[in-house]
């Protein structure tokens with residue numbers, strides 16, 4: 001085994017991550033009646049909107065304070081306030097997130113102060129605006145995502161009466177996966193506050209009436225009440241304490257925190273259900289037991305095919321962890337594990353199971369696709385699992401790609417990819433197995449012919 | 456005047472009527488208005504990225520490079536180097552202490568690995584603020600490795616996308632400048648094409664037309680361009696300019712410096728294609744070329760017109776809304792829709808200039824809404840108010856159109872089929888038909 005940090009390099013060649021405000025947008029899109037403004041020049045917000053739009057196939061409106069040269073030299077305060085005025089006129093949001101960019105941070109904008117001044121000057125509720133510093137150079141979209149959630153909770157949660165719901169804080173997963181989590185919680189008859197919930201806002205059903213801010217998202221009233229929950233389940237074992245909203249709720253309001261991996265694969269899903277049971281005293285309903293049985297059945301059906309798989313897993317840390325462990329459960333060896341984040345936890349968490357896997361692996365931290373490609377060659381990887389950017393590995397090295405994560409922009413349905421829970425795991429594994437089978441079917445006649453007939 | 460939620464936007468939108476009005480355009484976007492525009496860097500990258508054998512290095516934080524990795528459909532007949540996204544990936548430390556050292560090392564690394572003869576270094580917002588001396592770093596590294604390393608001044612905040620076009624043109628001018636003492640020999644019947652990016656092979660289509668007319672394409676700016684061929688740019692005897700928004704500046708400077716005349720053309724739609732081919736022939740002023748051109752037009756029209764008429768039958772009377780990047784495309788699209796019997800009822804651009812809007816105004820019917828730097832709320836409102844059946848736009852507009860129940864045409868840099876020339880006109884008609892007449896609309 002080896003673990004490499006690639007961040008001493010001088011060139012990033014084909015990035016494996018995006019920048020902080022991108023994650024912030026995604027998180028804010030999961031809050032009811034919310035609008036986002038990016039404090040910086042026009043380009044950043046447009047690029048991010050484009051990227052998000054392509055994945056979800058949904059309109060993604062994000063304002064920009066459109067800083068120009070003057071704003072950059074003399075400060076962008078006026079621009080930002082005017083921007084807030086304008087977006088309120090058009091969108092009438094109940095909540096506004098301000099995110100910064102490299103530019104705003106480098107010129108030293110104090111957005112916290114500007115935000116507070118703004119609501120005071122306009123005589124608005126203190127709770128209308130949250131400001132999150134998200135310089136692009138400060139981290140990847142993953143860090144931006146979690147930091148924004150933490151800031152939203154810190155802004156809105158107020159001391160309240162205890163209640164019997166639980167908080168569920170989720171990483172960046174697909175709307176289909178969010179719906180699956182909600183289905184499981186409902187099946188178990190558990191009241192919950194799920195944050196952030198972009199299962200409707202970024203995957204809205206077609207309807208005749210167009211809404212500038214789509215319906216759905218975690219209600220603001222629910223976020224306020226998170227402080228009174230029975231417990232917080234945060235699907236974020238790789239998340240640093242300073243970015244964890246669950247930790248904040250524990251420290252400030254004494255809400256017990258359970259940090260779990262994404263419920264993907266048998267062990268992780270079992271753990272999720274068991275923990276929910278322990279917190280609430282609710283049992284696992286028959287439906288879910290049947291789903292578990294069916295998953296086991298499919299795992300056995302596919303195990304020999306899966307054994308052929310040596311995969312590269314790349315992307316955001318939570319998903320990378322869950323995919324890697326699910327692969328290991330099924331005899332698919334994750335020989336290259338990679339993330340664009342600088343994350344110390346991921347490697348430590350995976351080390352034991354990977355060593356038990358009995359083969360060499362590399363873990364790439366803060367990496368790019370040039371490194372991933374290199375390692376794929378050395379480690380003889382025959383399957384890539386991650387976002388659309390992995391198509392580069394297919395094109396250059398002929399390694400087939402199973403798309404999961406964000407962004408999926410070269411195929412339709414990124415928002416509908418289901419991978420969580422017993423059912424989602426089964427769907428995920430089928431995609432993996434069928435890709436391996438396709439590969440086999442395409443090649444075995446010619447390779448056997450070459451090997452034994454031609455000799 | 457139209458009633459808009461954001462007061463300042465009123466000068467950017469009007470409905471065509473008998474009285475002519477000047478539209479405010481080509482200026483900064485309004486804060487909080489949710490503009491669909493990108494930035495200076497985006498404009499520069501659009502123009503330079505199709506140069507296939509160059510290293511395109513983005514100096515800045517990672518995002519700017521992530522969002523622009525291989526997102527455009529420019530094709531190459533050779534090197535694939537341009538499809539990589541290189542970034543100096545500046546971190547907090549670099550922002551505090553300056554990024555020049557990192558940039559130097561980055562260039563060093565890339566030169567070792569890829570041995571390019573040409574490197575573009577794009578500056579982004581953060582670099583513009585911390586004040587790295589790009590020029591000095593590039594000069595030093597160019598001297599050391601004896602290659603060309605050209606800085607592109609594309610910090611996002613110094614203006615809008617058009618500024619990026621200009622920054623790119625400045626870089627190109629630098630690149631094509633002949634060595635001191637080198638004599639410029641103009642080649643007869645040899646043309647440069649400006650403002651075509653070989654999206655889905657469009658440069659190749661135009662090149663084939665020129666060849667059939669007895670002319671040679673010297674180099675395209677910048678579709679499928681290479682270092683070597685760009686170096687011969689000054690040998691052309693005529694520049695034809697398609698995307699004027701991005702390349703007019705280059706064409707004018709070119710004329711100023713090297714005395715090469717230019718001609719505006721457009722290969723979007725049958726009418727403009729035919730007219731452009733004839734104008735080129737006329738400019739060349741050679742009987743043989745003239746005859747060959749007419750022959751080409753006759754052959755192609757015979758193939759194309761019946762197909763387009765067939766699609767047109769199903770499309771008569773439909774209404775279109777157009778929101779695209781540049782002026783030339785918008786103008787040609789109005790005519791192209793007319794060929795299909797479709798009226799344009801709303802039209803706008805991200806970067807059009809006053810002449811573009813004047814031309815648009817002359818082409819559209821009364822009642823058409825014309826707008827600059829539109830936002831989603833305005834597109835939503837005017838497509839619905841005007842009863843449009845389809846919208847032409849880019850990636851960000853597509854889901855909006857679909858949510859509004861409108862047909863949609865991708866006219867962006869990431870498309871995978873050509874929309875220029877005669878083949879392109881057929882593709883366009885088919886695309887319009889496929890989306891407007893799709894059975895799915897019966898169910899919504």
Ligand code: SF4
Nearest residue numbers: 019044102136518519
């Ligand atoms: S890295 Fe910085 S400048 Fe670039 S897109 Fe992200 S926030 Fe904007």
Ligand code: SF4
Nearest residue numbers: 043044494519580611
């Ligand atoms: S940082 Fe500047 S250059 Fe980069 S995307 Fe944003 S606006 Fe454009």
